[in-house]
Amino acid sequence: MARRRRRLASRVRGYVRGFLAFLFSNVGVVVLVIAYTIAGAFMFQAIEGASEMERVSNMTRERDNTAQYLWQNVTLTLNLFNETALKERISIELLHYQRKIVVAVRRGWDGGISSRQWSFSSAFLYSMTVITTIGYGHLSPRTSWGKIVTIFYALLGMPLFLLYLSNVGDLLANWFKCIYALVCMCRGCPGFTRRRVVHFRSQLELSDVESIERPVGWRPEYSESEITPEPIPYVPQHPRPDPRRDYFRSISLPQPSRNPRPDPIRGWSEPLPRPGSVSSDFTYVTFDVQTITVPISACVAFMVGYLIFGSMLFGMWEKWDKLDGAYFCFISLSSIGFGDFVPGERVYTPRIETSFIVCSLYLMLGMALVAMCFNLMQEQVLHYYACLKRVIKRICRCKR
Amino acid sequence: MDRQNIHSSVHSSFRSRDSTSSTRSDPREKIKDCLRKFIAFMFTQVGVGALVVCYAILGAAGFMHIEKDSPDEQLENVKQWRQSCVEQLWNITNRYNVLNQTQWMYNSNHVLKIFQNNISNAIHQGYTGRTPEDIWSFPAALMYSLSVFTMIGYGNVVPKTAWGKVSTIAYACFGIPIYILYFCNMGKVLAQSFKWLYITAHECSRREDVLIEDGEMQPIKRKVTVPSTACLWVISFYILSGTIMFGAWEKWNYLDSTYFCVISLCKIGFGDFVPGANIADSAEGSHLKLVINFIYVLLGMGLVAMCYNLMCEDVQVKVRELREELKNCLDDITLKITVCMNDTKYYHQRQTRNVK
Numbered sequence: 190m191a192r193r194r195r196r197l198a199s200r201v202r203g204y205v206r207g208f209l210a211f212l213f214s215n216v217g218v219v220v221l222v223i224a225y226t227i228a229g230a231f232m233f234q235a236i237e238g239a240s241e242m243e244r245v246s247n248m249t250r251e252r253d254n255t256a257q258y259l260w261q262n263v264t265l266t267l268n269l270f271n272e273t274a275l276k277e278r279i280s281i282e283l284l285h286y287q288r289k290i291v292v293a294v295r296r297g298w299d300g301g302i303s304s305r306q307w308s309f310s311s312a313f314l315y316s317m318t319v320i321t322t323i324g325y326g327h328l329s330p331r332t333s334w335g336k337i338v339t340i341f342y343a344l345l346g347m348p349l350f351l352l353y354l355s356n357v358g359d360l361l362a363n364w365f366k367c368i369y370a371l372v373c374m375c376r377g378c379p380g381f382t383r384r385r386v387v388h389f390r391s392q393l394e395l396s397d398v399e400s401i402e403r404p405v406g407w408r409p410e411y412s413e414s415e416i417t418p419e420p421i422p423y424v425p426q427h428p429r430p431d432p433r434r435d436y437f438r439s440i441s442l443p444q445p446s447r448n449p450r451p452d453p454i455r456g457w458s459e460p461l462p463r464p465g466s467v468s469s470d471f472t473y474v475t476f477d478v479q480t481i482t483v484p485i486s487a488c489v490a491f492m493v494g495y496l497i498f499g500s501m502l503f504g505m506w507e508k509w510d511k512l513d514g515a516y517f518c519f520i521s522l523s524s525i526g527f528g529d530f531v532p533g534e535r536v537y538t539p540r541i542e543t544s545f546i547v548c549s550l551y552l553m554l555g556m557a558l559v560a561m562c563f564n565l566m567q568e569q570v571l572h573y574y575a576c577l578k579r580v581i582k583r584i585c586r587c588k589r
Numbered sequence: 590m591d592r593q594n595i596h597s598s599v600h601s602s603f604r605s606r607d608s609t610s611s612t613r614s615d616p617r618e619k620i621k622d623c624l625r626k627f628i629a630f631m632f633t634q635v636g637v638g639a640l641v642v643c644y645a646i647l648g649a650a651g652f653m654h655i656e657k658d659s660p661d662e663q664l665e666n667v668k669q670w671r672q673s674c675v676e677q678l679w680n681i682t683n684r685y686n687v688l689n690q691t692q693w694m695y696n697s698n699h700v701l702k703i704f705q706n707n708i709s710n711a712i713h714q715g716y717t718g719r720t721p722e723d724i725w726s727f728p729a730a731l732m733y734s735l736s737v738f739t740m741i742g743y744g745n746v747v748p749k750t751a752w753g754k755v756s757t758i759a760y761a762c763f764g765i766p767i768y769i770l771y772f773c774n775m776g777k778v779l780a781q782s783f784k785w786l787y788i789t790a791h792e793c794s795r796r797e798d799v800l801i802e803d804g805e806m807q808p809i810k811r812k813v814t815v816p817s818t819a820c821l822w823v824i825s826f827y828i829l830s831g832t833i834m835f836g837a838w839e840k841w842n843y844l845d846s847t848y849f850c851v852i853s854l855c856k857i858g859f860g861d862f863v864p865g866a867n868i869a870d871s872a873e874g875s876h877l878k879l880v881i882n883f884i885y886v887l888l889g890m891g892l893v894a895m896c897y898n899l900m901c902e903d904v905q906v907k908v909r910e911l912r913e914e915l916k917n918c919l920d921d922i923t924l925k926i927t928v929c930m931n932d933t934k935y936y937h938q939r940q941t942r943n944v945k
Contacts, residue, residue, distance in 0.1 A: 252705060256698045260690065264682055272679065279675045283704070287671065290705055294712045324857035326744050336848040343855050516754040523761055525742035528860060 215360050222320070222353045222553075229316030229342055230309055236335045238307045244331075248293055255286045310545035314531075317549050320346030321556055323521055325528035358560030365491075365561060366481045373487070482569050488562040495558055496522070499551055506544055507532055522555045634778045641738075641771045641887070648734030648760050649727060652753065656725045659750045663716040667708065674704045721749075728879035732863075735883055738764030739890060741858035776894025783823070783895060787815045817903045820896035827892055828854070831885055838878055839864055854889045 211217045263278045306328065307315075315328045319342055330336050499522075500514030509517065509530065517530040532548040630636045677700045685693045708716070724746055733746045737760055748754050791813060831850040836843055841862065849862040864878045 248705075252698065252701050256694055256701060259678070259697060260694060264693070275682070276675050276679055279678050280671060283671050283674055286701070286705075287667070287708055290708050291712060291716075294709050319857060322740070322856045324742060324852065324859045326859035326861055329859040329861040333844050336844055340848060340851045343851065343857060347855060512751055512754060516758065519758050519761070520742065523765065524740045524856065525737060525761065526858065527742045527744035527747045529744060529747040 213356075215356050218349075218353045218356045222349060225346060225349060226313060226316050226320065226549075229319070229346070230313040232338065232342075233315055233330070233335065234307050234309060234312040236332060236338060237312075237330055240332050241306055244293070251286075251289060251293075255282065258282065314545050314549055316342065316346075317552065318526060319343050320350045321524060321552065322347060322350075323524050323526035323552070325526050325531050327528045327531045354556060354560040357557040358564050361557055361561035362564040365565065366483055369483050369487065370481050482572050483565045485566050485569050488565050488569075492558065492562055495555060499555070502547070502551070503532060506547070518551075518555070521552055522559055524556070632774075634774055637767075637771045637774045640767060644738070644764060644767055645731055645734045645883075648737070648764070649730035651756065651760075652733055652748070653725050653727060653730040655753050655756060656730075656748055656750060657721055659721050659753070661721055661749070663711050664720060667711055667716060670704060670707045674700055726876060728876040728883075731883055732879050734760065734764070735886060736858060737761050738768045739856065739886065740765065740768075741853060741856050741886070743858045743860035743863050745860045745863045772890060772894045775891035776898045779891055779895035780898040783899065784813075784815055787819060788813050814903050814906050815899045817896075817900045820899050820903075824854075824892060824896055827889060831889070834881075834885075835864055850889075853886055854893055 212221060259279065259282055263275065263282065311328055314325075317323075318325050319339060322343075330339050496515055496518045499518035500509075500511055502514075503509055503517060504511055504514040507514075507530075513530060517532075520527055520530075532544050678697055681693060681696045681700070685696070729746055732743070735741070736743045737757060748757055828847060828850045832843055832846045835841060835846040835849060839846070839862075841849070845862055849864075852859055852862075864882045
């Protein structure tokens with residue numbers, strides 16, 4: 190009895206643990222973000238949709254009032270006989286009316302073109318602009334409850350979205366690295382070209398590497414740790430086999446056969462053949478994905494490509510010209526979000542729904558891609574920094 | 590990375606200052622020293638803050654220059670629409686005269702509706718009822734450049750010309766890294782100073798307690814982390830002060846100004862409430878407000894960064910504690926379960942023995 194209960198308890202615990210792990214995995218975070226956005230969309234629709242009808246009727250009443258005023262105060266008093274005076278009065282009245290319209294549109298009246306501003310898709314886009322901190326502002330809450338809910342929704346949603354960004358950004362960075370290694374450098378994913386590398390590596394003379402890495406003159410004055418701030422797998426002092434350290438880290442070397450001088454900073458380093466363990470060393474030779482660094486130019490080119498793709502997509506969809514589309518994409522992806530261009534805003538066609546969906550998909554993916562590029566660029570910059578530091582150190586050492 | 594850079598440069602500047610103060614007075618060395626000092630200063634908080642402000646001012650001047658003399662078709666269009674509307678109304682009056690009210694009302698309502706639709710379309714395309722000279726005053730341009738590089742993006746002022754758009758993109762490309770540098774730097778410095786303040790306050794209060802309890806007790810030295818509630822208090826106090834300030838100036842009610850502060854500090858920036866952007870306002874009175882809003886937002890971003898830093902630390906500590914507690918709890922439970930199981934085992938064994 191007790192044993193069965195314990196089994197049940199452990200099973201439940203396992204389920205819960207699995208569920209939590211799933212929630213924090215990539216798929217779970219994406220699902221969570223989308224579910225949160227959809228929930229927000231329903232909530233805002235319910236809160237804001239009611240007050241919208243009121244505004245439309247308000248505006249109709251305003252127009253009636255203006256016509257009435259024009260009739261009673263202007264036409265009846267000035268009559269027909271004084272054309273210029275009448276026109277002047279009407280012009281002044283119309284200016285007032287125009288001001289009223291501008292204010293009303295600012296307050297969220299959409300001009301009566303589409304009767305329902307807070308449709309599901311636009312509410313979805315709204316809640317997305319809140320949690321991504323884009324904030325277009327083409328839709329904004331008018332009721333006080335809407336404002337309060339927006340504040341709390343943002344406070345809860347932004348950490349969630351940050352979680353999404355970091356998770357998906359990491360994942361995409363790994364993929365991008367892999368693809369970069371596969372395509373641009375004619376290498377393979379980990380394990381694929383292991384054999385070739387082993388073959389190549391056996392051709393290299395190890396003593397050459399050794400002499401480059403550690404010139405003889407440095408030895409007496411400086412300790413090992415000072416020469417090599419990065420963990421370099423050259424470990425004759427540690428006979429303990431450490432497979433992680435012996436990874437063959439040559440991914441970022443562009444043309445190894447033409448350039449037999451290995452770059453020690455980029456992580457090219459040779460595990461020295463230890464007495465008796467040479468063959469076991471070779472089995473560990475593999476690519477470590479973490480050591481690939483993608484150059485900044487590739488990231489920038491990728492982002493520019495994504496921007497141009499977006500500008501073409503939205504240009505086709507919304508009839509914007511190329512500059513406007515690129516401007517919209519940039520402003521959105523950098524989370525500035527002016528809101529002067531919003532998809533589905535200007536053209537009131539039945540395609541609005543899909544346009545909203547496409548826009549939100551583009552934004553979600555784009556933000557993750559920006560995060561990915563930040564990851565990669567940060568890595569690269571850190572790498573350059575370490576490079577520079579080491580070079581400066583060496584130069585200083587040479588001088589003095 | 591930044592920190593190392595700063596530290597190294599600061600150290601080097603100190604070192605060099607010492608060396609110059611001793612005996613060496615080589616002009617080359619002096620120049621080098623000056624340069625080093627300058628770089629070290631640029632990486633301090635003051636330098637970064639000055640850099641951000643300078644960048645914003647530069648951007649404001651540039652955008653003002655680009656956007657100020659942009660031809661505004663919308664303004665002309667609206668004027669034309671109004672003229673034609675007046676003409677139509679005159680025609681209606683001419684035709685129906687004073688005698689047929691209902692017909693007159695009906696027709697003029699129709700004309701008004703067309704006018705209204707035209708105007709609302711124009712507003713959706715960016716008509717604000719003000720001329721470019723009015724919109725792109727210097728404080729407004731300052732606010733615009735702030736909203737670009739802090740990624741707030743209010744959107745109450747937007748570039749209309751193609752050059753404005755292109756330069757906005759370029760400006761953001763260079764401005765956002767500078768801003769992030771400011772954000773990190775300011776956050777770190779504010780976090781350190783706040784932590785120091787908190788720790789001194791904490792120590793003061795604790796020492797008194799210790800003294801009351803027993804005189805000779807040594808206060809245990811342990812790492813003090815600022816609790817996240819303190820950070821939340823600071824932020825909410827800042828928001829409250831902003832609420833009261835903007836509420837008094839702009840005649841917004843408190844909910845609206847709280848909403849504005851939160852939306853600004855979260856970098857969402859809808860732009861439905863922007864201080865000094867009211868259409869009915871005269872242009873002159875709003876300039877000071879815009880400048881103060883600039884300072885408020887920039888300072889608030891630093892505070893947010895500070896709270897982010899402190900809360901990260903606090904959460905890490907809390908998570909570690911929680912994990913340890915959970916481990917203890919789990920150990921306890923497993924112990925209990927094993928004891929229980931053993932008991933039941935004994936019970937079963939005894940039962941079977943009894944049956945036998």
